[in-house]
Amino acid sequence: MSTPASTPAEADTPPSGTDATGTTGAAKKLAAVVLGLTAVVTMMLCAFALPSVNGGPHHVPIGVTGPQPAAQGLGAKLDGDEWDVTVYADTEALTAAIKDREVVGGIALSGGKADIYTATAGAPTATAALTALGNGLAAQQRLQPAVHDLVPYPEDDPRGAGFAAAGLPLIFGGMFPAVLLTRLFPGHAGLRLRLAGAVVFSLLAGAAVAAFLQYGTGSLAGSYGVTALGLSLGMAALSLTFIGLEALAGMAGFGAAAGVMMLLGNPLSGMASGPYWLPDFWAHLGQYLPPGASGTLLRANSFFDGAGAALPGTVLTCWIVFGLALILIADRRAARTAG
Template structure:
């Protein structure tokens, strides 16, 4: 009978290393799943008005009563002289809506395109206050979604095309034009695709479904900027770190950027910390820029546009570092080849 081979120290070490690697991978995947659950579940569980700016107007005694009803962490109350001033503040995006109280009842002013969930909550609050006065609330939607898409379904659905419009080109271009020699081609392709895709998506949402109502070219350029911020960041990460960097960037944008973007609800519907993070990431900034251009004639567009420009700059910096590193590696390889002794 033949003897069983005795495991060597090297084999045992390799097995132990593989076991540790497997444990690390499993723990990492579990942590990723929990992070995804947190990103999707926690903002939804804790959703609701969070320091949502609203205006009130009316007689001083009535206004004071309104402020007391709205006091708390949910609403950030600002008093206005009259209903016209309140309406102007809503259109200028200083507040998302407001209440005008009088002896005859409650006038509710909303801007559904700014925050559909906030408008719904404010309407419910107005109805409750009116019922307490044994009167009725009248709702005025000053900035609604377009008639062809009154619920804003097309606008809310724009998040995934923006994210995939930044991620998929980076993956394909990295496959088709790999390495340092293809880096500038990948950069050019990302910029051109962002412009084309931004124009195409805007045309579909504005003329195909009637979901957008702003100036077409400004809206398209804003959407293109959002896609460029994503694609150039992805390309920079891939060029510098490889596909692991691209995968990490895609995971962050999909599992944090998308649920925290506030695209369907408005950013004030998320808890403060989550909302701030969401608006810093490209999907949230791109959504806010699209909202500003599509419904408010560009009012409020500056901050998200600067945020997206910062991401584009970050992508360019990563690409520049990768380009310099690749050029240095190529030069070193060339020099080594030239100085290598020729065989006799």
């Protein structure tokens, strides 16, 4: 029994719903990608623009000294949301506090002069604001101003450009080895190799970056060995955290950590401005993330003979312990699954 021949229109028509379903799925995927990229760009803009827009002195610790009535009056006048003022007995106590990083600078009134003491390498933007403040006060009271920079940047890099530019390389120095080691040594079998590789890389990369910044560009001073160890500590804190999150939660964990470090850690690190140029909450948050702690530790080791290194060193050590704990949990979980 013969069947009727298909018409040309019937022969060219695909099964019902195939094109519609495929087109709908592709449209949904495209919409998700476009919306996701838009959200990422918006978050990046917020993360990098808001600190700049809201930047300014926020509870910057400074000192004043001089004749007691004048010093007390000046301290009461300045103390507020912008400046946290401490009155010191004499100029020697003030300069010692600056070198110990108890304050970022100060003003000494004596003999018709206003001496402005700063430490540019500790907080460059706050130093500029303090200098402007001191000059303005001197002009109001008809005093002769004089600026003394107790801790400047090195002569080869007087603006600290090399130091400020080290922020992103420090973050990438933690991300790239984690990605590469995960690709080369995947799975549970390669977890310990990834751990060993991250530790060795951190030591070598810290030494290389310190050598380049100190001897190549002249951007750092102080003990090379101590500076290199501090940089290695910062890179290890990042890379071990990335490896631990990837081992425990896959690429989703790695992506979340990368987003936090790039979108929050970098703009809140204070590498270029110092830690006192952001609103209080964001300034403190930045100092408890590895990029900000690494930058503060680098300042302390390179310019202040280790003064103020305890807190950032402790923060980075805690991040390393956190990363090691994640790696240990992932290792135990994989061992139980295999068993």
